[in-house]
Structure formats: structure tokens, C-alpha cells
Amino acid sequence: MMPVRVILTIIGSLMIVDCTILMAVDKVNFGSVVPFLVGMVFVAHGIFWRNIIRFICQNNWLSRLWYGLWMVFFIWLISFGIFVYALQQQIKQSAKPIPRVAAIIVLGSGTVAGKPTPTLAKRLDTAAPLINSQKGALVITSGGIGFGQTHSEAYIMATYLYDTYDIPLKHILQEGQSTSTAENLIYSQEILAAKGISIKAPIAIVTSDFHIIRAANIARHQGYVQPTMLASPTPLSIRYNAWFREYFAFVSGWLFGEY
Structure with missing residues (x-):
């Protein structure tokens, strides 16, 4: 199974490249800047994964915050998936x-x-x-x-x-x-x-x-x-x-x- 750090690095790198290309052609907006920043966070986690884990494990409060933020992210990701699904269904409906x-x-x-x-x-x-x-x-x-x-x-x-x-x-x-x-x-x-x-x-x-x-x-x-x-x-x-x-x-x- 591919390690989490490798997955984060790959996904983050793709997001950074995609958004950099868009911003280079003057498409600087919420849909390009925020994914770019998220991609940077992913790549940083992929590269410094062990250091981050070692650091947060030294403090229970920091560890709970880190896991809590990831939980919030996954909940958001599910809601975004639901939105995309609903959008695709609406697009099919509009094709009639x-x-x-x-x-x-x-x-x-x-x-x-x-x-x-x-x-x-x-x-x-x-x-x-x-x-x-x-x-x-x-x-x-x-x-x-x-x-x-x-x-x-x-x-x-x-x-x-x-x-x-x-x-x-x-x-x-x-x-x-x-x-x-x-x-x-x-x-x-x-x-x-x-x-x-x-x-x-x-x-x-x-x-x-x-x-x-x-x-x-x-x-x-x-x-x-x-x-x-x-x-x-x-x-x-x-x-x-x-x-x-x-x-x-x-x-x-x-x-x-x-x-």
C-alpha cells in the first residue's frame, strides 16, 4: 500500500501545478488560490511527515488539534463530493x-x-x-x-x-x-x-x-x-x-x- 506521505505529495504536487498554470494565465481567483495553498500543505506534510508527527506527539493538545483539523477536512471533502454529485445530476437534467x-x-x-x-x-x-x-x-x-x-x-x-x-x-x-x-x-x-x-x-x-x-x-x-x-x-x-x-x-x- 502506498504510504500516506507519498499520496499527499503526489496529490499536492498535481494541485500546485494545475493552479500555477491557471494563475499564470491571469485566472487568479478563489478556485485557483485556495487549492494551490491546500496543495502546498499536502506537499509539506508529504515531505516532512515524520517531523510533523514527532512534533505534534510531544503535545496532547496540539495532537488533538491536528487530528481535529484533518477530521474537519474529511467532513468538508464528503460535503464537496455530495455537491459535485448533485451538480452532475443537474447538468444531465439540463441536457434535455x-x-x-x-x-x-x-x-x-x-x-x-x-x-x-x-x-x-x-x-x-x-x-x-x-x-x-x-x-x-x-x-x-x-x-x-x-x-x-x-x-x-x-x-x-x-x-x-x-x-x-x-x-x-x-x-x-x-x-x-x-x-x-x-x-x-x-x-x-x-x-x-x-x-x-x-x-x-x-x-x-x-x-x-x-x-x-x-x-x-x-x-x-x-x-x-x-x-x-x-x-x-x-x-x-x-x-x-x-x-x-x-x-x-x-x-x-x-x-x-x-x-
Whole structure:
């Protein structure tokens, strides 16, 4: 059986390499920094395992704390596994054909130099076939003006749909105030109401696969009765880091009463 120290060193090294690559291409966020730090702890335990064990065994209080922290970590790991399983089930559910809807809301995910990020582009690529197949549905792109930007994210999203899929700009309503998922859906309600569409009607919400559980819960909490989630794929290079980050965002949303 492979020693614990070797397992920790291997896992920690993989985490460090993965997160270093992401941070090197400007993906510095919770989903890359925290796993990087955890990886450092794992590698340190792997290299100095005997010294750590010898040190903590000299103090009963320190030993109990060390084992307690590992217990907390394993409990967290189980909860994270449950979250990932639930997320995968929801992703499978969202792959089913979308029924007729009254509106399609595409949630923002960031822009760079006036262009959608790869994650946002995937959302728009996923939304385009639905928009074309349900021409009677109201289309809303949702996202405010980011730091250093001159145009709202909603405008950049609408322009991308026009340039890439020839979807007329006049058919795309832009919600350009929001800075979060909750605001995306709150401000979109104003547009829906102005067009005579109730949030009790079936409404498609397009977002990334890792984000669909939280987005659906926020929508229902706000009064959307029939939200239909359409998930866009997350690039493999950032998928697991995105899931990790989303786990904490989900917990944070629950703590702050978003659902």
C-alpha cells in the first residue's frame, strides 16, 4: 500500500501545478488560490511527515488539534463530493430538450478588452440555437459595466450574438446594470414586466454548467416559478477549479439568504 506521505505529495504536487498554470494565465481567483495553498500543505506534510508527527506527539493538545483539523477536512471533502454529485445530476437534467418558453435570459460571466471571456462565449454559443429555435421568446442579455470597460457586458453579449450568429440586435434586450447573479435576475424582472411577461411563466436561464444549481435556487427564491436551466460546458482546463469555487459561492449564497 502506498504510504500516506507519498499520496499527499503526489496529490499536492498535481494541485500546485494545475493552479500555477491557471494563475499564470491571469485566472487568479478563489478556485485557483485556495487549492494551490491546500496543495502546498499536502506537499509539506508529504515531505516532512515524520517531523510533523514527532512534533505534534510531544503535545496532547496540539495532537488533538491536528487530528481535529484533518477530521474537519474529511467532513468538508464528503460535503464537496455530495455537491459535485448533485451538480452532475443537474447538468444531465439540463441536457434535455427545452420546452417552449416565454423568455430566454443569458447570464453574464465577465468580459476582457470588450470581448466575452471563454466562459461567457460558451454561454452565448449555447444560447444561440435556443434563440433561433424559439423566435417568439423574449431574449435578455444580462450584465453591467465592469471596471475599466466602456460598454456593458449585456451590450458585448448582444454584439457577440449578432456578429457570430446573425441574431438581430433589435431582438435582444439588454440588462446592463447588474454585478451579480442575483442582480442579473432581479433587473431582468423589470424588463420582463415591461414586456408583459410574468416571472411565473416558463423562462429559460442560460449559464455555465457549474453555476446552474445556484442560479436556479436564486431564481426560485426571487419568484421565478418555472425556470428552465440550460447549461453551457466549462472548458476542461478550468472545470474542476470552477466547481471548487462554485461550492463556496453556493455556501456563501445560502448564508447570505440568496435562496
